[in-house]
Amino acid sequence: MTLRQQVLVLYLATSALDSHVIGWSSYDGTGATAPTTGDGDEPPYQDGVAALRDGWRLIQASQLLPPHPGDEYGTSFLKHEFFFEKLPEVVESEPQHIQQ
Amino acid sequence: MRTSPTQLLTSVELARFVAQGYLRLDAVVPPEMNHEALALLPNGIPGVPCGTPVADAYPEGSFPRRLLELPAVAGALRGLVGPDPTVDHHAVHVREPHEGYAQPLHGDAIIDVRPDAFDVQLMYYPQQVTADMGGTLIVPGSHLRRTNESDTGRYQNLRGQTRLVCPAGTVLLLHHGIWHGGRRNDSDLHRYMFKIRFNPTVPQVRLSDTDDLDDPAVTTELSRTFPWYEGATGRLEIHNRVLLWRALTGDDSFDVEHWVTRVTNRPALRSHA
Numbered sequence: 318m319t320l321r322q323q324v325l326v327l328y329l330a331t332s333a334l335d336s337h338v339i340g341w342s343s344y345d346g347t348g349a350t351a352p353t354t355g356d357g358d359e360p361p362y363q364d365g366v367a368a369l370r371d372g373w374r375l376i377q378a379s380q381l382l383p384p385h386p387g388d389e390y391g392t393s394f395l396k397h398e399f400f401f402e403k404l405p406e407v408v409e410s411e412p413q414h415i416q417q
Numbered sequence: 418m419r420t421s422p423t424q425l426l427t428s429v430e431l432a433r434f435v436a437q438g439y440l441r442l443d444a445v446v447p448p449e450m451n452h453e454a455l456a457l458l459p460n461g462i463p464g465v466p467c468g469t470p471v472a473d474a475y476p477e478g479s480f481p482r483r484l485l486e487l488p489a490v491a492g493a494l495r496g497l498v499g500p501d502p503t504v505d506h507h508a509v510h511v512r513e514p515h516e517g518y519a520q521p522l523h524g525d526a527i528i529d530v531r532p533d534a535f536d537v538q539l540m541y542y543p544q545q546v547t548a549d550m551g552g553t554l555i556v557p558g559s560h561l562r563r564t565n566e567s568d569t570g571r572y573q574n575l576r577g578q579t580r581l582v583c584p585a586g587t588v589l590l591l592h593h594g595i596w597h598g599g600r601r602n603d604s605d606l607h608r609y610m611f612k613i614r615f616n617p618t619v620p621q622v623r624l625s626d627t628d629d630l631d632d633p634a635v636t637t638e639l640s641r642t643f644p645w646y647e648g649a650t651g652r653l654e655i656h657n658r659v660l661l662w663r664a665l666t667g668d669d670s671f672d673v674e675h676w677v678t679r680v681t682n683r684p685a686l687r688s689h690a
Contacts (some may be wrong), residue, residue, distance in 0.1 A: 326571065330647050339645045342573035354519040354573050355554035355580055355600040373472045390680075392653050395572070 318406045321346040325373055325401040327365055332381055332397050334365035342397060348406050365399050373401035424488045426496025426625040432638035434497065435469065436562030436596040437659050445489040446541065446586035453480060454543035458509045458609045465504055469605050469614065474504040481507070484541060487546045493590055496625035497537045498504030498617040505536060505614035512551040512610075514601035519596035522554065525614070527594055534663040535560075535622055536593040543613045551602030552581030553589075553610065558643040559596035561657045569596055575646040577644030620669050630666065652676065 328340035338360040343352045362368045369375065377400040384391070426434075446454075457480055462600060465474040475482035492500070523539065546552040556578050580600060581589075591597070593614070602608055629635070633638050639658050642651045656676045663669050663677075672678045 328572070328575075328645075338576070339647065340572055340575040341498065347496070353601055354522055354570075354572060354598050355578065356519070357574055358576075358580070360574070362574065390653050390656055391563050392561060392650050392657065394569070396647055396650065404519055 319409045320404045321348075321405040322349065323405060325361070325368060325403075327360075327362065327368060327399045327401065328395045329365055329397040329399060332379070333401065334369075334375070334378070336380050336397070338362055339366050347405060368401050371402055376400050376402050424492030426493050426683070428522050428625055428627060428630045429439050429521050429632055429634045429638060430493075431496060431625045431665065432662065433636040434590070434592065434636060435665065436641045437557040437643075439555060439557070439589055439591040440493060441583075441594055442493065442588040442590070444584040444586045446486060446543070446587055448585065450480070450483065451543040451585045452625040454611065455609065458512075458543065458611055460609070461509050461605070464506065467505055468503045470501060471505055471615075474507075481611075484611075485539075485613075490539070490588055494537065494539070495616065496568050497535075497590060497617040498615050498619070499621060500622045501618050502537075502615040505616050506589060507611070507613040510599060510612060512608040514602055514605050514607060516559060519551070519601040522556070522565045522572050522596050522598045523567035523569060524562075524564060524591065524594050524596055526561075526566070528563060528579050532660065533649065534617060536617070537615045538591045538593060539613045539615070540589040540591065542581075542583055542587045542589075543585060543609055543611070544606075546581055546583050546587075546608060548580070549603045550608045551600040551604070552583065552608070554595040554598045554600050555579045555581065555589075555591070556643075556645065558641070558646065558654060560592035560594040561654060561661070562594065562596070564596075572596075575645035590628055621665055623665070627666075630668075635669065636673060656680075673686070 318375040324344040327338050330336040331338050340362045340397065343361070345352065348402055365375075379396060379398045430440060453511045462481065470657065471482070471485060476486065485494065517527060555574050639662060640655060642654070646654060655673050660671055663671055
């Protein structure tokens with residue numbers, strides 16, 4: 318048995334972790350699933366705290382940065398990005414078998 | 418290009434384009450042309466030099482020319498980019514059956530923040546696109562975001578995204594900046610899409626039918642928010658739409674909820690004291 322990382326990225330409506338999910342991505346180091354662009358219309362959780370309650374560990378959150386002077390009204394990337402991880406055990410030679 | 422004045426874009430439709438970044442024309446291409454396209458597109462359509470006038474790029478009677486002369490298509494294009502746009506480029510896009518991957522979410526070309534002009538990309542789907550055929554992913558209201566090409570590739574799914582499912586003969590007209598991508602095709606069929614990018618050659622001011630310019634539905638369209646917007650940034654989107662609407666109509670007094678008027682009010686600059 319060995320550990321593999323699963324990553325969940327949630328984009329939230331405000332900088333608060335308990336605000337609702339507006340976007341999501343995931344990456345699966347176990348190889349059991351292959352999430353990709355445009356593969357679902359419903360988020361895995363309704364807000365960030367729901368992910369914590371399901372065992373995801375928060376490992377990074379966006380900084381709160383003031384807008385660049387002169388670009389206060391410009392819009393660009395999503396602002397409130399939260400990275401989570403899980404570290405499930407897998408059978409090394411058979412990455413599809415997840416032990417959680 | 419010939420146009421039918423009865424199908425010129427209305428102000429409300431233009432406002433919808435300004436808000437969501439695209440217009441959708443379902444099944445506007447007749448079945449016989451769709452059949453023709455499905456025989457033509459697998460072999461590709463020879464390219465033309467960037468900036469070629471439509472009449473030179475597509476001779477009278479050619480398939481692309483007839484596509485662009487369909488009244489609904491011609492009227493919508495004229496309302497967005499005006500008469501005599503040039504062809505930036507065109508391409509046949511194919512999503513292979515069971516190819517196993519999707520394109521990352523992206524905007525085409527490079528970051529393009531022109532405040533008073535935009536290109537339009539026509540996407541034509543000659544066959545019915547079902548849910549498993551990898552229909553184009555489009556994020557409504559993303560076209561005014563200042564991002565460069567596939568830097569948005571980290572975003573897999575956004576609330577309110579559109580995963581295209583459409584009848585044969587559907588045409589989309591998109592603002593150049595919109596976030597989109599070809600989705601993974603999990604079906605047994607090749608999925609075809611023919612894309613043409615148009616550059617305007619005239620100022621994009623009052624090109625659509627202005628009879629309904631004061632229709633309250635214009636403001637309703639421009640006030641829309643989308644489920645993937647953060648609340649605060651959504652307000653900025655409306656602010657930026659108002660600026661684009663002012664550029665397209667020449668009406669510098671237009672506003673939604675006082676968003677632009679409030680932050681441009683500078684009494685000191687008007688004072689003679």
